[in-house]
Amino acid sequence: MKKEISFKWAIIPLVVMIVVMAFTIVVLEQGPHIPLIIGTITAALVAWRSGYKWKEIEEAMYKGIRLALPAVIIIILVGLTIGAWIGGGIVATMVYYGLNIITPSLFLVSITLICAIVSLAIGSSWSTMGTIGVAGMGIGLSMGIPAPMIAGAIISGSYFGDKMSPLSDTTNLAAGLTNTDLFVHIKHMLFTTIPGLIIALVVYFVLGRNFGKGDIDSANIDQTISVLKDSFVISPFLLIVPLLVIILVAKKVPAIPALVVGIVLGFLSQILIQGGATADAVAALQSGFVIDTGNEMVDNLFNRGGLDSMMYTVSMTIVAMTFGGILEYTGMLQAIVKQILKLAKTSKSLVASTVVSCFATNATCSEQYISIVIPARMYSKAYRDQGLHSKNLSRALEDGGTLTSVFIPWNTCGVFIFGTLGVHAFDYAPYAVLNFVVPVLSIIYAFTGFTITKLTEAEILTLKKEEDMTLNT
Incomplete structure (x- = not known):
């Protein structure tokens, strides 16, 4: 019994x-x-x-x-997105311009705020980390910043937006289960989340002072930029792809179809812009992008993605x-x-x-x-x-x-x-x-x-x- x-x-x-x-x-x-x-x-x-x-x-x-099935689908799509965006040169373009624009000492603060704004607009920490976060890892590593610090800043920014966005599923779930008005719930969270973000930004600002221009190997950044230009077609037009995905989700298009649009555009970019073979573009979706530039850091960053990488x-x-x-x-x-x-x-x-x-x-x-x-x-x-x-x-x-x-x-x-x-x-x-x-x-x-x-x-x-x-x- x-x-x-x-x-x-x-x-x-x-x-x-x-x-x-x-x-x-x-x-x-x-x-x-x-x-x-x-x-x-x-x-x-x-x-x-x-x-x-x-x-x-x-x-x-x-x-x-x-x-967990909805999460499994998103995990699979993010794996496909990473493979398609690396193969299509989208991640390389984001890293390239990031290295030229973002100051190393302010990188941790900058990537936190960027991820916060994006996830606030689209209501998804996972989508933010799977797109902006991947590029952010590449930029930060090229600047000599330790991976755990970069990941921590990306996570903090992504979860700030996810927590505070009216489009976030967890935000709506918490409000709905407790019979609390959504915007009353969000307003009440400001008391803990805004001070939390300020504290995080102060910590990242202090940590970032260790990576001022005088303390990093600028030759490493220059070499990374050079390798990216030699290995990919770098174009500002490729930035339209992540921007379009962000706009779609902000316009309340569900995450799954929005990510599919990004995958298709990344796949086409590898063939039409990067000049890759169709078979290679399909392989990037299945088993991840493969490249051998001779630069260990670039190879470690760009040899990844694909459906297989997400099976673990x-x-x-x-x-x-x-x-x-x-x-x-x-x-x-x-x-x-x-x-x-x-x-x-x-x-x-x-x-x-x-x-x-x-x-x-x-x-x-x-x-x-x-x-x-x-x-x-x-x-x-x-x-x-x-x-x-x-x-x-x-x-x-x-x-x-x-x-x-x-x-x-x-x-x-x-x-x-x-x-x-x-x-x-x-x-x-x-x-x-x-x-x-x-x-x-x-x-x-x-x-x-x-x-x-x-x-x-x-x-x-x-x-x-x-x-x-x-x-x-």
């Missing part, structure tokens, strides 16, 4: 997964796939012991995978979501969150617990959407009982869920960034300043009461009437 899973049993798969993950990554220096599979097996055994039949456990895994990311996403699916749909995750909820007896601890729960869900279920959905369902009533406005919950969901997903190597976001920017989560984590400062600010605000909004008497009466109507229907 199926029964509710207690906290002491629900926590076992999580503990097993974390211990095995730590040993595998730190000691064995291997990837996170196998630990997640072991965690999935452990979760299945716990569910079976609690009365779940294998068919139900299997369906829980499938539900988890189905939730896709397999990681699927494996992670099987684990998350069992935890979610057998009630184990709810049992863990309920235990946390027992400790959150005041409004101060409630907001802080929400942020921590979102991070924990990112670590256990490996998907930022689940890190918003589950805590939203579990904490909504508690916020009403404490007399807190729903915008406090919606902000906490984004501060703790959307932003912290990048720090988990086996989360779909961490895996995507590794596949796209080529930097591991543990390496860029100290430099993704916005992503860890904002959750900290959110917790500080909770304990000080700053910007924590209480429900008015009229709002409390309205909510009570709505609950009574729901009960009577």
